[in-house]
Amino acid sequence: MTDTAIPHDHSHGNPNQHAGGPPREPLSESEHPTHHHDHDPAHDNSPDAVRREIRRYLMVFGALAVLTIITVAISQLHLPTHQAILLALAVAIVKGSLVAAFFMHLLSERKLIYAVLVLTVFFFGMMLWGPWHHRNNAAESWPGYDQSSKGAPTTSTAPHGSTGSGH
């Protein structure tokens, strides 16, 4: 672990001594007024680097706009539900990845952040998977279950039939 200044005062043994003012930290701002961004290429503040970044942002915006048009166009085709869901999710995942990778700088982010996100995505998956196993109970377990929901037009196609014992 890299370190810079080490506190020279070894009189830490006396518990009742109180040296006034804020404690000295090896890397406090008062000791390092210059910016040291050497660890983080995404934060290179030179004008050229930033301008390149700006160009990248605008390109990503273009891609996102195009993908939005695509996803709306696909929906107009009124594909069967399964395909429609898969395609819509696929486009959304691409769009989302662009936002995350470039706008949120995930591409150049630290392992620590990645680790937190991977963990989260895993638990997110568990949370989607769990309740889904009760999806057919609505039709089977509730004797008074009304087959036609109030207020919904009856022309829509039902999602793939509830054949019970999938679990």
Add this chain to the structure above:
Amino acid sequence: MDAHAHAADDHHEIEIPYTVHPRPDTGVYNGKLGIWLFLASEVMLFGALFSTLILLRTSAPVWLHGWQVLNVPLATLNTFILIGSSVTVVLAWANLRLGNLKKGKIFLLLTLLCGLGFMVIKSIEYGTKFSHHLYPSTNNFYATYYVMTGLHGLHVLGGMVVFAYLLLTADKWYAEKRDQYTNRVEVTGLYWHFVDLVWIFLFPILYLL
């Protein structure tokens, strides 16, 4: 240090390390780690609602299609607005890093206005539905629609409040604590991108399927 230039109260303010500059071994400054953790919790929050939608929709014998009853053109416009606002906020941050406070503030203002536009269109959408007596209680399609877009809308509002605060305090902060202010814009931007990200999924799932 400039700490002494502040009010007497600040004499008691303890200096917390890595508020502005990243800690070498973790590579992040405090606020950045903090906001990513917050976003992780938000993934779980919206995830629970997606889980709800999946369960209720796949259980139901009949379920409306979004394109049948929701205003797709307006929502598409909203999608463009929100994506645009993601661009403006990241441009604001870029300009602040270049030392360009004026441009930074303009882009922050644009972001705020985009957010406002989004909320205005949202109110029009909701208003139209209410006038047709379509409420959350009407059926589960509308219930999930209102809750998911409503919670998302609250997040947009929250972001707008923070952007307004950043705009109002820009001059003072940028002059005294430039790096800390720039970081705050970055961190708020990350939150804002997340709000955009949620919409990127909400839009097709609710309106297009």
Add this chain to the structure above:
Amino acid sequence: MPPKRQVRVGNQWMRAREAQRALEEAFRVAQAEESAHGPQQSFLRKYVFSVDHKWIGIQYGITALVFLMLGFSMMLLMRYQLAWPGQPFHPWIAKFLGQANAPGGVMLPEFYNQLGAMHGTVMVFLAIVPLAVGAFGNYVVPLQIGAPDMAFPKLNMMSYWVYLPGGLLMLSSFLMPGGAANSGWTSYPPLSIIATDGQTVWILGMVLLITSSLLGSINFIVTIFQLRAKGLSFMRMPFFVWAQLITAFLLLLAFPPLEAAAVLQLMDRVAGTSFFMPSGLVVSGTPLTNAGGGNPLLWQHLFWFLAHPEVYVLILPGMGIISEVIANNTRKPLWGYKSLVGAGVFLGFMSFVVWAHHMFLTGMGTAISAFFQTTTMIISIPSVVILTALILSLWGASIRFTVPMMFALAFLPMFGIGGLTGLPLGLAAADIHLHDTYYVIGHFHYVVAPGTIFAMFAGIYYWFPKATGRQLNEFWGKVHFWGSLIAINGVFAPMFLQGLAGVSRRLYDGGAQYAHAKPILHTNVFMSVSAFILLAFQLPFIINFFYSMFKGRRVVSNVWDATTLEWAATTSPPLGHGNFAVAPVVYRGPYEYSVPGHPTDFFPQNEPEDATPPAPATHGGMLPAGAVAQKES
């Protein structure tokens, strides 16, 4: 040989009373120095809206202990009813409860249900977690990692000031028409949807509490990652800090689903939605008019997705405290530090994938039940690893039977019982018989009451000197310990018998109307009497706590001769000035006790290799003289 009947303060030997005066004087000097430091903060800024983690920790601690007492009182009311069903309360209590809850002094079943739901809620969300995480976590973690404060002090202040209103809002539900929430702390729909107004207030209170918790967990994680002192690598952190880190991740990722579910339930209740309401429900002969199509099991999934990790939130900080106390009072490093850390992390991860073992009886199907049964069996492994490591830490140790250590030692078998009794519940086949019986209540109370709460007591006796500069009275501490240990077993042990006999939970009459409960019914009286004895033994603790705060024996900073960083800070570190005169640098692991060749039996983390060790506290004369003398070189 040290002089008889004398204690060492700094470099001098003196009699106990002189030592007291010397310490008082030193403290007065330190106080005067601090007041001389210029304009003081306003009272509001310093003590109400403090951003100092130590004061916030104390705020959390006092508030949580008050809620603990309230939750305890609710339990006592219930236990009175269970032992003597239909018997009127004492007139004063009857008057306090009012005619709506206890007409003629006899508890109504509706009120019993309110007490049941609120006891659970108050204990879990208002008492234990705020105490374990908000109080101990806030106070100790920054000190133990050598940080000046938490990463986000203002956020920390906000966490407390969202928790307190949330808690008060929760309690105010008792004043609603129809009383407090009464659908169990688990709030299962459809019952919770059609329940009285108190449930709405419960939901709003939960939203505030969850928010507070979320802000806090972000603070903890960032603090631990970012503000560790130089030299404090992750594997040199005290296990207490690891426990708090894992706990913070659990809170961060598990609470939001409950927040979402709470909003959905709120909407079902006030906006007429049907997220959890199935079609065709008939309530009291009247069909409901809501749209229907909802799924009550959705609530169960989302609720238990949080509530299972929540129980690990309840136990982990306690395990952390026990680890600190055991290491300190065995004068040995903990056995298997790496296994403790690995097991803790694995436990945290697994806690997210076991939740549906609370739902074995919901008709999920055998495949899914088998999945969750398997993960539940697997999660018992890290718990056993942790318990084993702590027990093995006692091997060959020179145990100091201080009050914190006694609570820590008791924790071990008590948590063992709690954990072992969980196994039949985790096996789906056995759970068919045991689900929703008193067996479950016995199981989880063993883990939380003689488990976590004993760990909390250990922590209070251990860190009280750090926070106040004074020590709790040892004699009354031991009285508190023995009385509580015996009484608490009296309250919870018979519950296993009741559960095995088939007595259900949440019965207003304790099973009196069921034939299968008849042989076991008498245990209700035994348990209730034990509960009142348990109350009696808390009184010396409460008196000790407040008395010692002002008049307790003054002690030097490192009264326990401990190695971890919090003891290197000034005694009762002054608020608002950071914690350490100089930022500590860490040279070794957290439990370097009895290092061969070292002049004293403890080697503090922040002491350089070559420096002369500071004079050991000789515990300021707080321990029996004999126990210490041999340790002097």
